[in-house]
Amino acid sequence: MGKTRQRWLSVTIAATLTSAAGCSTIMPPPPDPDTLRKTLAEDQGRMYGAQEPVTAPITFYDAVARALKYNLDYRLKLMESALARNLRDVSNNEMLPQLVASAGYGGRSNDSGGTSIGIEDRQVSLRPSTSEERYHRVGALGFSWSVLDFGVAYYRAQQKSDEVAMAEERRRKVAQNVLQDVRNAYWRAIAAQQLQPQVDQLLERTRRALASAREAETRGLLPRMEILSYQRALLDSIYLLSVRRQDLEFAQAELAALMSLPPGSRLWLADAAQPGLPQLNDDVAKLEQLSLENRPEVREDWYQKRIDLNDIRIAKAHLWPNIGVTAGYDYDDNKYLYNSDWTSTGVQVSLNLFNFLKWPDVYAAQDTQTALADTRRVALSMAILTQTRVGAIRYQLARQEVEFADESLRVDRSLRDYARAAKTTSLGTELEMIRAEGRYLLSRYEREAAYSSAQAAWGRLYNSIGLDILPDTIASHDIATIAKEIEATLTRQEQQGLLAGSGNVAR
DSSP states (O other): OHHHHHHHHHHHHHHHHHHHHHHSOOOOOOOOHHHHHHHHHHHHHHHHTTOOOOOSOBOHHHHHHHHHHHOHHHHHHHHHHHHHHHHHHHHHHTTSOEEEEEEEEEEOSSOOOBOOBOTTTOOBOSOOBOSSOSEEEEEEEEEEEEHHHHHHHHHHHHHHHHHHHHHHHHHHHHHHHHHHHHHHHHHHHHHHHHHHHHHHHHHHHHHHHHHHHHHHHHHTOSOHHHHHHHHHHHHHHHHHHHHHHHHHHHHHHHHHHHTTOOTTOOOOBOOOOOOOOEEEOSOHHHHHHHHHHHOHHHHHHHHHHHHHHHHHHHHHHTTSOEEEEEEEEEEEOOTTOSOSEEEEEEEEEEOOGGGGGGHHHHHHHHHHHHHHHHHHHHHHHHHHHHHHHHHHHHHHHHHHHHHHHHHHHHHHHHHHHHHHHTOOSSHHHHHHHHHHHHHHHHHHHHHHHHHHHHHHHHHHHHHHHTOOSSOSOOSOOSHHHHHHHHHHHHHHHIIIIIEEEEOOOOO
């Protein structure tokens, strides 16, 4: 008896020490600077590694292809879609019955057993005996299937399938946003590539003229008021040109970021003739119908409605009686057993009677959820219709702005040519020449900005309709193939009646 107490005392002390150690607070060490730097370097490698090198001028479709292939947001949505598919497969496996195999070994320090006493006289009628060995092995193979578990797993699998579809719609939305962003940035970057050298030359020339004016002021060659006015005009020109130059630089940096190029990468864009701005289909109602049929948000809302409906079905399933079926095979090498192996079967029906109290709440929740889903869908549809109609109006206004910018550019080009023809060596004539060239460059900038804004307005309208920019399958995932597929997809959509034609816009 003393040894048994000593053994139990040792077990108690060990358990106490283990619990105390588990409850103690462990402060993790701060990250090692070398490890942190290594992690950051690896992250940068993942950002920009394994990219196809830029070996030719980047066209618009090349830029979209690079943005789709290497854009981190788009790659994240692809991974989320793949994860959703994996979770759906796991959920499908949950509908299978349970088939559990087990094996074990049991032992104890003394014999199990017992004796019997009389109920009336409380006298011992049997001597102590046992029917179990101290040490024995057991094994079992059990099969179980529950109607409730199967029904819940079935609805969960449907929800996971809808979540896969929702992840795919979010991927489509990101792809459409990428196209819109690239369309906005690409044409501004093209303008930067064309105008930035000319702006730099005129800025240098203006600074030299300003230095000459300061020297003339110092030497008193012209009246002070005239020379100060001349300097004021030059400074205004420098300011406007500097602001426009910053805008051009930002456009190139934005496009490089969209394509996930390393910071500081030099862009080499294809300097081709600008395509004509698309002529919008006059049937705006058709565009609105297309937007309701194709927008990822509308489809995602439908999938979410089905997920919510399956939640109600799962809640209803818990209210019904549950039927369980079991079957198994067991083995025990206990030598005192008459049968060391046996099979068992069973059927069980269970019902929680208090579930009847939940029926009114479950059906009330179903009605409320249905009304909420319908209201949400109507509000979303109204927002999409408004966005599409406003986008069509903005695009038409942007086209008119481009036409006005073309006319302004024509006038300023003529004024510049006239100033060049009338150039003399006087400061006043030089100022007029700089002013004329500055106005011409600013007009070119405004024209290119108007064209970029029109492309951006078209991109927003195109995005509001929700058309796909890639086919379901492509032969290869290299940049050239993706760019070709994007161009073919967009062209095919235009030929299917979204557009009525293309308008010509002069450079």
